[in-house]
Amino acid sequence: xxxxxxxxxxxxxxxxxxxxxxxxxxxxxxxxxxxxxxxxxxxxxxxxxxxxxxxxxxxxxxxxxxxxxxxxxxxxxxxxxxxxxxxxxxxxxxxxxxxxxxxxxxxxxxxxxxxxxxxxxxxxxxxxxxxxxxxxxxxxxxxxxxxxxxxxxxxxxxxxxxxxxxxxxxxxxxxxxxxxxxxxxxxxxxxxxxxxxxxxxxxxxxxxxxxxxxxxxxxxxxxxxxxxxxxxxxxxxxxxxxxxxxxxxxxxxxxxxxxxxxxxxxxxxxx
Numbered sequence: 617x618x619x620x621x622x623x624x625x626x627x628x629x630x631x632x633x634x635x636x637x638x639x640x641x642x643x644x645x646x647x648x649x650x651x652x653x654x655x656x657x658x659x660x661x662x663x664x665x666x667x668x669x670x671x672x673x674x675x676x677x678x679x680x681x682x683x684x685x686x687x688x689x690x691x692x693x694x695x696x697x698x699x700x701x702x703x704x705x706x707x708x709x710x711x712x713x714x715x716x717x718x719x720x721x722x723x724x725x726x727x728x729x730x731x732x733x734x735x736x737x738x739x740x741x742x743x744x745x746x747x748x749x750x751x752x753x754x755x756x757x758x759x760x761x762x763x764x765x766x767x768x769x770x771x772x773x774x775x776x777x778x779x780x781x782x783x784x785x786x787x788x789x790x791x792x793x794x795x796x797x798x799x800x801x802x803x804x805x806x807x808x809x810x811x812x813x814x815x816x817x818x819x820x821x822x823x824x825x826x827x828x829x830x831x832x833x834x835x836x837x838x839x840x841x842x843x844x845x846x847x848x849x850x851x852x853x854x855x856x857x858x859x860x861x862x863x864x865x866x867x868x869x870x871x872x873x874x875x876x877x878x879x880x881x882x883x884x885x886x887x
Contacts, residue, residue: 627854632861636836639812639865654804654829655709660765661697662758662809662817663690663717686733690717693808693833694734698742700806700831711806713744714768716752716761729753757871758809758817759880762824769803802827810834812865816872819881836861 625631686694697713704711715734731751738744750768755761804827809817811832818828875881 623859624854626862626866627856627859628852629855629858630851632836632858632865633851635862635865636812639815639868653707655704655707656711656804656806656829658712658714658765658769658803659697659700659704659806660761660808660821661693661713661715661717662761662807662813663693663715686737689810689834691737694737694742696831696833697808698738698744700808701742701744701748710745710748712748712750712768713738713742714750714752714765716755716764718756719753758813758820759875761817762821762826765805765821766803766824766826769805801825804829806831808833812836812868813871816868816875816881819883820875822882823880 694715697715701711701713715738717730717734719730730753734751735746735749738749739746752761752764752768755764802825805821806829807814807818807821807826808831811834814830814832818830821828872881
């Protein structure tokens with residue numbers, strides 16, 4: 617009975633509104649307090665890191681163009697990155713555009729890689745020079761993306777692939793977890809990522825010695841600022857979409873706790 621009640625409450629649109637409002641409003645507030653005209657060596661775009669077999673993919677990544685197979689959300693982030701790239705170029709800076717999306721399904725094009733599709737999209741629709749594009753298709757979460765980006769920007773300084781090993785009394789060899797922080801000056805990057813995951817992603821990158829200029833996307837803008845008094849009747853009717861959004865927020869909270877326990881965050885409560 618309790619599980620059914622939790623499921624019912626989580627399926628209410630008004631619950632999804634309340635869960636997302638605090639995260640998104642805080643992200644927007646912190647974004648407004650940071651300089652936005654800083655020259656950066658790289659613009660980093662994070663993807664959902666999900667494939668067609670993952671339920672999150674079906675909820676978040678509906679395909680709008682079967683020819684290229686890029687999701688609606690990824691296309692919007694790439695276009696936003698193209699805008700940021702143009703702003704940097706207007707100031708005389710030519711940053712790298714690093715797309716860390718994880719494996720991406722490319723439909724109806726068996727001989728075309730996701731790297732080719734993303735590169736062509738950025739060149740043709742984003743106005744980015746092909747020589748400035750780097751695509752990481754191996755990373756599946758913010759931590760692995762941060763490691764990959766760091767290796768691209770500082771290929772000789774990354775130590776995250778190194779491990780310490782200990783020999784136990786029984787002769788077994790075990791890996792010893794480490795929480796080494798990168799040395800040297802912080803690398804400024806513009807980070808394009810969904811607003812719900814902005815705090816975890818920014819803190820993860822900061823842990824690896826990046827100075828983050830957050831550029832949140834994919835805002836869920838539902839509730840008016842007038843408050844709950846203007847909530848529509850449909851906000852009290854359970855829906856699968858509301859359940860998906862509520863689940864995504866809870867997943868983000870749990871992932872943040874996991875990252876904190878692993879020592880991958882600098883400040884889990886801030887950007």
